[in-house]
Amino acid sequence: MTNVARTGQTLLVVASSMLFAAVTSAMVVRRGIGGDWVAPELPVCVWATAVLGPLASWLVLRGWVRGAVIAGGLLVVLQVLVLAELRMAVIGEAFLSVLVGAHALHAAAGVAALARWGERAGLFWHFVGALWIYVLFLFGVWA
Amino acid sequence: MAIAILIAALAGATLALFFQPRWWFPEAISAHARAYDAHFLVTLCVIGCIFVFAQGLLAWVIFRYRDRGQAVTGSDGSSALEIAWTSATAVIFLGLALAGQGIWAGVHLEGSDPRALHVEVLAKQFAWSYRYAGADGAFGRVDVKQIDDAGGNSFGIDAKDPKGKDDLTAAVLRVPVGRPVELHLKSRDVIHNFFVRELRLKQDVVPGMTIPLRFTATKTGTYEVPCSELCGLGHHQMRSSLVVMTEEDYAAWLAEAQQKVVLP
Amino acid sequence: MTLFSTDHKVIGKQYIGLALFSVFLGMLLSLVMRFHLVHPDTKVRLFQMLWPEGAPGGQMTPELYLSLMTMHGTIMVFFVLTTAPQSGFGNYFLPLQIGAHDMAFPVLNMLSFWTTVLSLVTLLLAFVVEGGAPLSGWTAYPPLSGLGKITGPGQGLGQDLWILSIAIFCVASLMGAINIIVTVIELRAPGMGYFDMPLTCWGWFVTALISLFAFAVLLPGGVLLLLDRVAGTSFFIPGGLIVNDQVQGRSGGSPLLFQHLFWFFGHPEVYIAILPGMGVISTVLSVFSGKKVFGYKAMAVAMLAIGGLGFVVWGHHMFISGMSPYSSVAFSVLTMAVGVPSAVKTFNWLATLWGGRLRFTAAMHYALGFVSLFITGGITGLVLGQPGLDIYFHDTYFVVAHFHLIMGVAAVFAIFSALHYWFPKMYGRFLNERLGKIHFFLTFVGVYAVFVPLHFAGFVGNPRRYPDFKEYEFLKSVTGLHMGVTHAAYFLAAVQLIFLFNYFWSQRRGAVAPGNPWGATTREWTDD
Numbered sequence A: 001m002t003n004v005a006r007t008g009q010t011l012l013v014v015a016s017s018m019l020f021a022a023v024t025s026a027m028v029v030r031r032g033i034g035g036d037w038v039a040p041e042l043p044v045c046v047w048a049t050a051v052l053g054p055l056a057s058w059l060v061l062r063g064w065v066r067g068a069v070i071a072g073g074l075l076v077v078l079q080v081l082v083l084a085e086l087r088m089a090v091i092g093e094a095f096l097s098v099l100v101g102a103h104a105l106h107a108a109a110g111v112a113a114l115a116r117w118g119e120r121a122g123l124f125w126h127f128v129g130a131l132w133i134y135v136l137f138l139f140g141v142w143a
Numbered sequence B: 001m002a003i004a005i006l007i008a009a010l011a012g013a014t015l016a017l018f019f020q021p022r023w024w025f026p027e028a029i030s031a032h033a034r035a036y037d038a039h040f041l042v043t044l045c046v047i048g049c050i051f052v053f054a055q056g057l058l059a060w061v062i063f064r065y066r067d068r069g070q071a072v073t074g075s076d077g078s079s080a081l082e083i084a085w086t087s088a089t090a091v092i093f094l095g096l097a098l099a100g101q102g103i104w105a106g107v108h109l110e111g112s113d114p115r116a117l118h119v120e121v122l123a124k125q126f127a128w129s130y131r132y133a134g135a136d137g138a139f140g141r142v143d144v145k146q147i148d149d150a151g152g153n154s155f156g157i158d159a160k161d162p163k164g165k166d167d168l169t170a171a172v173l174r175v176p177v178g179r180p181v182e183l184h185l186k187s188r189d190v191i192h193n194f195f196v197r198e199l200r201l202k203q204d205v206v207p208g209m210t211i212p213l214r215f216t217a218t219k220t221g222t223y224e225v226p227c228s229e230l231c232g233l234g235h236h237q238m239r240s241s242l243v244v245m246t247e248e249d250y251a252a253w254l255a256e257a258q259q260k261v262v263l264p
Numbered sequence C: 001m002t003l004f005s006t007d008h009k010v011i012g013k014q015y016i017g018l019a020l021f022s023v024f025l026g027m028l029l030s031l032v033m034r035f036h037l038v039h040p041d042t043k044v045r046l047f048q049m050l051w052p053e054g055a056p057g058g059q060m061t062p063e064l065y066l067s068l069m070t071m072h073g074t075i076m077v078f079f080v081l082t083t084a085p086q087s088g089f090g091n092y093f094l095p096l097q098i099g100a101h102d103m104a105f106p107v108l109n110m111l112s113f114w115t116t117v118l119s120l121v122t123l124l125l126a127f128v129v130e131g132g133a134p135l136s137g138w139t140a141y142p143p144l145s146g147l148g149k150i151t152g153p154g155q156g157l158g159q160d161l162w163i164l165s166i167a168i169f170c171v172a173s174l175m176g177a178i179n180i181i182v183t184v185i186e187l188r189a190p191g192m193g194y195f196d197m198p199l200t201c202w203g204w205f206v207t208a209l210i211s212l213f214a215f216a217v218l219l220p221g222g223v224l225l226l227l228d229r230v231a232g233t234s235f236f237i238p239g240g241l242i243v244n245d246q247v248q249g250r251s252g253g254s255p256l257l258f259q260h261l262f263w264f265f266g267h268p269e270v271y272i273a274i275l276p277g278m279g280v281i282s283t284v285l286s287v288f289s290g291k292k293v294f295g296y297k298a299m300a301v302a303m304l305a306i307g308g309l310g311f312v313v314w315g316h317h318m319f320i321s322g323m324s325p326y327s328s329v330a331f332s333v334l335t336m337a338v339g340v341p342s343a344v345k346t347f348n349w350l351a352t353l354w355g356g357r358l359r360f361t362a363a364m365h366y367a368l369g370f371v372s373l374f375i376t377g378g379i380t381g382l383v384l385g386q387p388g389l390d391i392y393f394h395d396t397y398f399v400v401a402h403f404h405l406i407m408g409v410a411a412v413f414a415i416f417s418a419l420h421y422w423f424p425k426m427y428g429r430f431l432n433e434r435l436g437k438i439h440f441f442l443t444f445v446g447v448y449a450v451f452v453p454l455h456f457a458g459f460v461g462n463p464r465r466y467p468d469f470k471e472y473e474f475l476k477s478v479t480g481l482h483m484g485v486t487h488a489a490y491f492l493a494a495v496q497l498i499f500l501f502n503y504f505w506s507q508r509r510g511a512v513a514p515g516n517p518w519g520a521t522t523r524e525w526t527d528d
């Protein structure tokens, strides 16, 4: 990976982290003052998707990019299925939708980048995998 | 050259504007408002000095160092100077910040006065209404479903709550002079802002919140209340009045108004 | 094909062109507003032709005024001040000044520009959709902006388009910011350290860093607001609202939450507008006084300090909003602290001039004018930064005067200075110096005449965002003042034609410039 590509991806990671941090803090504030917070229930099969990110990362590191693209693509599809189930009128689920939607966009971009640039886009993908675990953790444990 | 003169002239014209009597604060009608004016004057003197000093220096430097074929002499850095002006401005700026906390604390950080007259203020697109607790000193429950602007129940006072029976609503805010007043600001739709220039008080009225605002007016009269937070196409017409009355006038008004309360 | 060129110089010029178009559009809108403020009952055929719904029979409605105000502010802040200084001049000159061939990601660069165009087109579309442009100002506070048509015409599709436009703009700015940061970090010429970069590069670098964090917060803020409008969520909409006699079925949202997200972006945004200009001014003052910049390192560090502190002062826009009065105290102290590096920069500029031999070129005139305006606009920040005093001035014309001087006009003077300074590099010809100076003098007088009196309307307590002042007894006293300001604004706008003429005429007919006409020492002039 060239320095330019690495620095560029690092900055993308910084910007995305900031974005997710903003939504997270909005959620913390909103939960604290709204008085109408109900934690969304995550079915076990959603938890299982946590492995897809690291799996794809591992495949990238092993040099099997096509496998990683398939695993990442599967994650995006599952995320879209989750989105379809969520109700926007319930504030906890609305926040979850925003985070899942934002993550799905990142994951789709990550998959496209893997398909186009292969291992050179690995840094961003590792971040995407970790970010998904963060989102699940946020709702599974904190909310 | 010409620009040095122009900078000096424009700075001078700016200063000169402060000596016209027409465009200035209205009379102050509370102890807070007078404290406000005093601190504003201090701030104005400080920034006025900075303004004259900085613009004057700029004009002078331009004049003094205009190109007359002279050799370039000035230095291109000095830690001593950097430290000096950094700490000087830090002292002035932070000094002002601290000096100004008093008037802020006076409005927002002091507890409520037990003698205070409590009035609820309700803002909606594009009108104000005020609610007094009536003889029992307690506000009745409200219920959004019972809101009826045409029927005179903008607050939605719940007909089933006995505390609400004597609640008095009005389109103008009347208060007795010299008595502490505590407003409870509420909005029914979007954000509005309650502003009385003569009291030097301004507070956003935010839906979903009840925000207290305290004052004690010391001079009778009628004062305009312009909405000061953009609330839609009628924002500039969302006008109300504060009437500060003598104790007797106020008591007389209250007694009369109380008689007319139609039970919702 | 040059339209989709990936050459940083072409893209830089495209951004400048976009900003030029926008600034004249924004100015025309402001003239219509200024006209209406002093002639609220005059019917104008042209208004009816332009806005049949908003000006029936030529009589401008309040909602039309407010929508012009919203569009004026949005166009000026996003498409002029965020575009020309950073993306325009930054694109063109950053690579040249650090000895890089191009930006780090040329294709991304091209995409950022066209995404910005898309954002502008989306915004302008709001003028022609049903209900017209939104009336909630460039700050778009919910619930006014969050409930749809029911809160006013323009709050329907127009407001949707406005939010969409801002979201697209965020994406474009994030791409641009990443590009600039990577270019600075990775593509500096061999041996060039960070503290060897000209201050202009520091300006663009710090601005890009600020953009990276600020736009990454505005983007989700906009998305949440859009969801409140189209998906029925309650992020910012509290329960129990009755708008236009209709009960809104929402619950628990917080209008203040939006304000926090908005101003977390909004305050740094003013530094995004001004820091590149500060870099330009430092360079121009130094070149035309024949000296190095005084305290180069202090200047660079001050920019970093402004960038960093700029993220912890957003609450000064919310002193009156109903947030905790204790946090106001903290925000006030921090705000006064961020004033310090700004003052330090002013002192350093004065010291740069000190002992020099000043050559009064047109670019130098604008730079000196910038310093004067920066002082005049900056000191009123010391009033507004104190919550106790802001309690009277918030949302009055005092604030309008303050931010126009420090953010609007000062930044525009930096753009003028940069154009006169770099035009020979960009077009091989000079902008006409005499016309430049005439334009400077008239503009300088004009901006003082427009914006200084508005402070006094603020002293009277004149609220801003009012389409007319007829309703209030106390506003009778400012009628004359506003009449004067409006005439000064006509004058100010008229003299901009001098610049426009100069800009286009000189591209073809200007005096041919030599390679390094000003005797500068930075690489864009000396390399080749």
Ligand code: HEM
Pocket: C027, C030, C031, C033, C034, C069, C070, C072, C073, C074, C076, C077, C081, C136, C137, C138, C139, C400, C404, C407, C408, C409, C412, C450, C464, C465, C466, C489, C492, C493
């Ligand atoms: C020809 C020079 C200009 C004139 C005559 C002018 C005039 C105005 C007027 C009349 C308003 C509405 C004030 C109100 O009702 O609250 C306004 C608002 C505004 N202007 Fe300007 N303006 C000029 C240049 C600029 C520039 C260069 C900027 C760039 C920063 C700018 C930024 C804004 C912003 C951000 C607002 C606030 C809009 C809002 O309240 O949402 N203006 N201007």
Ligand SMILES: [Cu+2]
Pocket: B191, B192, B193, B227, B228, B229, B230, B231, B232, B234, B235, B236, B238
């Ligand atoms: Cu209003």
Ligand SMILES: [Cu+2]
Pocket: C266, C267, C268, C270, C313, C314, C316, C317
């Ligand atoms: Cu700010």
